[in-house]
Amino acid sequence: MLGCANIAWRRTLPAFAESSTATVVAAASRDPHKAERFAVRFGCAPVVGYSALLEREDVDAVYLPLPTGLHARWAADALRAGKHVLAEKPLATTASEATELISLAEQRDLVLMENRMFSYHTQHEEVRKLVANGELGELRTLHATMTIPPLPEDDPRYRAELGGGALLDVGFYPLHAALLLLTEPLEVLGADLHRHPERGVDVRGAVLLRDANGVTAHLTFGIEHSYRAAYELSGSQARLVLERAFTPPPSWQPVLRIEAQDRSECRTLPASPQFLNSVNAFTAAVLDRTRPRDHLRTTLRGLELMDTVRAYDHKGRS
Incomplete structure (x- = not known):
């Protein structure tokens, strides 16, 4: 896990811990106290600094619950480090950012998904x-x-x-x-x-x-x-x-x-445990080496609509 967010503490890391197809290996934060807090609860290694997590050879995939504005940078870094990525929703702030991430995942033959957990209920x-x-x-x-x-x-x-x-x-x-x-x-x-x-x-x-x-x-x-x-x-x-x-x-x-x-x-x-369902969909894609293309098309379409909403609102105000 890259970033010790509240949603990870309350919902997503418990789902990963419950999943039979994943093991929580490490929790990274810029704050050593936050990393240690997660490590104690979930029985994993505390890591100080996000780059240090991406350097670990025992990490196959990264869950990324950082603020949305940081998703594009750190998801890209994780993919370049050879890690599969499950990012909190939305995957990025714009459709163009998401397109670049999707292309990078395709190039690296890695699974990239958005934690659109409600849709798995x-x-x-x-x-x-x-x-x-x-x-x-x-x-x-x-x-x-x-x-x-x-x-x-x-x-x-x-x-x-x-x-x-x-x-x-x-x-x-x-x-x-x-x-x-x-x-x-x-x-x-x-x-x-x-x-x-x-x-x-x-x-x-x-x-x-x-x-x-x-x-x-x-x-x-x-x-x-x-x-x-x-x-x-x-x-x-x-x-x-x-x-x-x-x-x-x-x-x-x-x-x-x-x-x-x-x-x-x-x-x-x-x-229906929607967080666990979402986690299991991600791990299944990783283990089966399948490309979640339909999932990513919906991700991209959602961001395109958000882009249009912002443009429409801006036009209405100008």
């Missing part, structure tokens, strides 16, 4: 089957939202130079929900980003999309709100609501709420 496949079976009728709209409470003052997501802002962080989820549930190509019809007057990063936003079948998607996100992570699909006959859609704990049993004119139904689904 089985609840979304159940939703896709329900829609495909026509239980909602013809699909009309998607509403998706991801909002979290204000962050600590020193949080990297408030720093523009570290790839901060709501769009790259929580905006990732509703955008990728649209990519998961709707039909490409997706077209950006409108976008608005509200920037913090002092920090220079967007703290909330909204996006309007249209898919290839004319289905519209209204996406909202923010980092100074009450918590919500949900989406709603409306069809010609019924609508579906899924709460805790993006960040459920491993023991959470999702509930699909389906509402029609003359009935309301709740379907409880099995729990």
Whole structure:
């Protein structure tokens, strides 16, 4: 692990430790105390400095939970050092950065993946089957939202130079929900980003999309709100609501709420460890020497949409 981030401590390193196909070898930080803290908990070696980790011959792959603005540099360095890479979402800050990383991974015959963990939860496949079976009728709209409470003052997501802002962080989820549930190509019809007057990063936003079948998607996100992570699909006959859609704990049993004119139904689904599922997908790709091309196409498409949202917002303000 390269970078001792909170998400690694709470969710991803426990998933790696639980996986039967990976061993946590080392945890690197610029702060020796942080490295030691992770090393004690996960039974691995503490490493001071990121470059020192990449020099270790006992490391096959690197998990990279650094701030988004540092992903491109350190993912590239890890690939050049011959390491497979699982980077926290999003893979990069722009589509051009991601394209360069994908090309480098192809050249080195290495696995590169984005930790798009929510998409590995089985609840979304159940939703896709329900829609495909026509239980909602013809699909009309998607509403998706991801909002979290204000962050600590020193949080990297408030720093523009570290790839901060709501769009790259929580905006990732509703955008990728649209990519998961709707039909490409997706077209950006409108976008608005509200920037913090002092920090220079967007703290909330909204996006309007249209898919290839004319289905519209209204996406909202923010980092100074009450918590919500949900989406709603409306069809010609019924609508579906899924709460805790993006960040459920491993023991959470999702509930699909389906509402029609003359009935309301709740379907409880099995729990699904999405972080472990994501980790296992990565290790399977490494062990099988398979190229996750579909995964990376979605990664790149998500960043292209984010680029378009920023350009659309900038144009609207100029």
